[in-house]
Amino acid sequence: MSDIAQHLAVSKKVEIEDLDWALARQVGLTQNEVKWLKHFVDVESQTVHYFLEVAKLQVSRDPEILTFLTMWNYEEYFHAYAVTRLLRECGVDVESATERAQKVRSSARVKAKVEDAVQQGMARLLPQSFTALWMTWGALQECLVAQAYESVGELTKNPVLAELFRRIAKQERRHFAYYYHQAKERLGQSTFTQKYVRFIVQKFFSPVGSGVKSDEDIADFMRTLLPGEELHTAMAYTDRKIGALPGMAGFTACRDYGNRIAPLPVGRPAPAAAHAAA
Numbered sequence: 001m002s003d004i005a006q007h008l009a010v011s012k013k014v015e016i017e018d019l020d021w022a023l024a025r026q027v028g029l030t031q032n033e034v035k036w037l038k039h040f041v042d043v044e045s046q047t048v049h050y051f052l053e054v055a056k057l058q059v060s061r062d063p064e065i066l067t068f069l070t071m072w073n074y075e076e077y078f079h080a081y082a083v084t085r086l087l088r089e090c091g092v093d094v095e096s097a098t099e100r101a102q103k104v105r106s107s108a109r110v111k112a113k114v115e116d117a118v119q120q121g122m123a124r125l126l127p128q129s130f131t132a133l134w135m136t137w138g139a140l141q142e143c144l145v146a147q148a149y150e151s152v153g154e155l156t157k158n159p160v161l162a163e164l165f166r167r168i169a170k171q172e173r174r175h176f177a178y179y180y181h182q183a184k185e186r187l188g189q190s191t192f193t194q195k196y197v198r199f200i201v202q203k204f205f206s207p208v209g210s211g212v213k214s215d216e217d218i219a220d221f222m223r224t225l226l227p228g229e230e231l232h233t234a235m236a237y238t239d240r241k242i243g244a245l246p247g248m249a250g251f252t253a254c255r256d257y258g259n260r261i262a263p264l265p266v267g268r269p270a271p272a273a274a275h276a277a278a
């Protein structure tokens with residue numbers, strides 16, 4: 001069965017109606033959990049805006065890619081919706097995921113707009129290499145997001161939050177699998193593409209959300225969510241996965257990022273790496 005057929009067979013919105021909301025309310029959320037959940041909503045709810053940007057690109061008109069993007073966008077929308085529901089059930093006063101998405105987008109950093117423009121230029125100039133880059137970048141981010149959800153699921157004492165995040169993480173792992181297989185196939189077609197992708201990802205990597213969240217917010221999120229050695233373990237795991245793709249051996253961007261943010265006290269921005277644009 002092809003990658004896309006596998007996704008079509010199992011794609012659905014994350015199930016939440018059977019969750020024990022009374023129990024979720026009774027156990028409640030810690031301050032850190034409220035902070036993390038709001039961050040997840042802000043990042044997840046931006047997927048539709050990202051989708052609108054990539055849908056403009058000629059390379060996304062490939063029928064299979066368009067099918068994946070449609071399912072992916074649908075599933076990500078419900079991640080934001082489900083996390084918002086949990087926050088509200090636990091008494092946290094938050095806007096709907098859609099209202100929040102609009103607000104976050106309207107305050108999007110100039111960086112997000114520049115990224116959109118650069119992306120369009122690269123896609124027009126080198127469509128095949130750009131698609132490989134897009135798939136590699138997607139694999140990397142989905143890998144990190146899945147681990148972030150899994151980490152909350154392990155840290156929390158709220159069984160409903162743990163179950164919801166386990167379900168979301170399962171979908172994130174599936175998104176990762178699609179991007180990863182696509183990246184593998186496309187990187188395998190050209191050594192030029194491998195060099196191009198490696199250069200861009202190694203140089204410009206930052207965790208998802210950097211267009212709409214500050215570097216400080218993202219660093220705080222990563223360090224509190226993945227405390228101590230867990231941050232390095234998650235980063236090394238992601239580097240190993242990406243490093244196993246054609247032409248990506250020895251990939252270190254995630255570990256480099258982890259090493260930059262780990263020593264800082266919470267609340268301080270990550271220093272820019274000598275080579276990093278983020």
Ligand SMILES: [Fe+2]
Pocket residue numbers: 044075076079145172
């Ligand atoms: Fe998601």
Ligand SMILES: [Fe+2]
Pocket residue numbers: 076142145171172175
């Ligand atoms: Fe995802």
